[in-house]
Amino acid sequence: MEGDPMLRLRIFDLNCWAIRYLSKRRQERVRLIGDMLRREGFDLVLLQEVWSEQDYSDLKAKLGGCYPFSHYFRSGVIGSGLCVFSKFPILDTLLFQYSLNGYPYMLQHGDWFCGKSVGLVIIKISGITFNVYVTHLHAEYCREKDAYLPHRLVQAWELAQFIRHTSKAADVVLLGGDLNMHPEDVGIRLLRGWTGLQDAFAEATRFEGCEDGCTLVPNNCFTVKTELLPFPLGIRIDYILYKAISSFTVKCEELKTTTGTAPGMDIPFSDHEAVMATLYIQRQGQAAGAGLGTAEPMLVDVVTEARTEVGVGLRAAQQQRYSKGRMAVLALLLLLLQAAAALGALAGLAAGQPFPKLSFSLLAFLAIGVLLLATGLHLFHTMEVKMLQGTEEQMRMALRVLQEHL
């Protein structure tokens, strides 16, 4: 078996930043991306932030010749933005929407409306089954005070769990996407430790591209320079991760990133840099075993750290649920008071209407508005609490199983 031929697989991953009406020079860039993909002829292309289905259709039409198979994952209000183009037939797909994904009222951040998800496509190449995952986690808007950390950790946990549970019959697992986490962040350590996935950048024999493999760099003309001030080289948040599950080995021969501008162009493909990996997959004599990657004692620490952060998020969500509930009750009380006053006035109990009619009605409308809004938010935070509790509970169970192993 050792002499089996090696399979060479070239993978392309990019957060395309293709938000209709908002992203600069979107159509031009999508055209450039399509041209380059057609020219380069990768085996597998994993894209994020293709929010417009029209852009996907245009790409599909353009790439039909060299990537005859593709899939667009639909979810949320805007769509998941995730899509896959493949040289090889896509046998099956599955979408898993993360249970938490920011807040609908944070309109300026907008993550909630995207229905952030992980998409799975199954392909088979030369008899090898590949489970290919593409995802995009919640953005980090302020690293010092990251209000979305618990949500992103829940997503990283759900991603890891989804991969573990769905990849048991796969030979090779590939994950590409914008994880919105730096390589040393707890979420990445959790994801890698709990799934055993390896980082193509860290494993690559050859590397070419931005220093440290960064994918959000200051010399990309579309990045917000102030956000990158603490990181003069940029940050690495886009990844290609992989592992072999059954009797296969995977080796990353080469990893490349684009470097601020697209080769031969005056603008970059996106505000993110693309990540391109060349993997070699070979059948080997004995099964590698689907064990966990990180040494288990270290994994216990990582899960514990993640669980602590989820606990912090849980307490914040409980506080929000309480305060929104209290606001709803106060608005209801005000309404009841007004109703009593109005009834009193109608029954002639009061000498006259204590307020002018206009202010009285405006106040009532305001109270109704606050009541509806606060009730909605209370329900939303109730769901948030449930999901954070559920994740904490799952992590507790994982820790129990890990500790029993040790």
Place this chain on the structure above:
Amino acid sequence: MEGDPMLRLRIFDLNCWAIRYLSKRRQERVRLIGDMLRREGFDLVLLQEVWSEQDYSDLKAKLGGCYPFSHYFRSGVIGSGLCVFSKFPILDTLLFQYSLNGYPYMLQHGDWFCGKSVGLVIIKISGITFNVYVTHLHAEYCREKDAYLPHRLVQAWELAQFIRHTSKAADVVLLGGDLNMHPEDVGIRLLRGWTGLQDAFAEATRFEGCEDGCTLVPNNCFTVKTELLPFPLGIRIDYILYKAISSFTVKCEELKTTTGTAPGMDIPFSDHEAVMATLYIQRQGQAAGAGLGTAEPMLVDVVTEARTEVGVGLRAAQQQRYSKGRMAVLALLLLLLQAAAALGALAGLAAGQPFPKLSFSLLAFLAIGVLLLATGLHLFHTMEVKMLQGTEEQMRMALRVLQEHL
């Protein structure tokens, strides 16, 4: 291997109808259920509609002795209502929330608030890995004009896909739950055909209980008699389904249902009847193959039928999205008109305020209310459209793969 000992597994499934403040004699019934479960000592207990976490905690405390392992699945505003009690250690869990689940504004139906899901628990008994799924699909409120059929079909499809993708390393798959579908409904045929699951009622060597295995019967004092008028015997909507994936066989030796009242009691456990199966699992020489259950040409018909129904739902959702969007635009126009009139009056262009102030403000508030509500609903139906399109697309891909097989 043929001589391997048989494993006997007794499974209990019940929709407990334990809605706080709404379900009749809830606490008394939960107590009765707990007593019976302790007395009977099943191996595995799958419960639905345990909406109150307090009820779950009470059951857990009572059953700790004979069912040391348990899991409660949290989701939605109220919780998924799903929980599992087991004699054997639960090794891992995963929750998948269905992407569609009714409408938040259908308060009288309330399904949306439950975050209907499928829960997976993995247990290992005598070296055999069991993937145990528990679920509860959207209720059917009117069989003649079932507005929720497309949503329930999406759920049935997602359930089937989730089971297929997560059970590849399992030896035996078990599914218990209230599927809210009659045995011959397209959703059940889709689920069974696409997963290869077998119906314990149809396969049982011995059966004891309500005629035709019905689980919603007229002589249960909690059922709504008028709803069962077209079905004098009742209907069967609660199921235990199973299949062996690797080299095992599963045989249903006995299936029982309760019959309107709990044995020795004056009231039933719930408005549903409980389903109890005794399965025998044995290792066999050769692997059974994880093929599809139903013959493939038949499966093509079932998927096509389901896809047609999803298409009907899609067109209805598109219509809703359009009409809500139009309503939002009209409300916005009214607001703009009012703003123009107000500005005109302020600038002294008009002879006087054309409306009394009170009606003017009330109208503005009404327009704002309609604008917000219609926008919210428009966004909701946009998501609905996306998910229905996604499911249709997945079914199309499934049909392609099936037809290639034929």
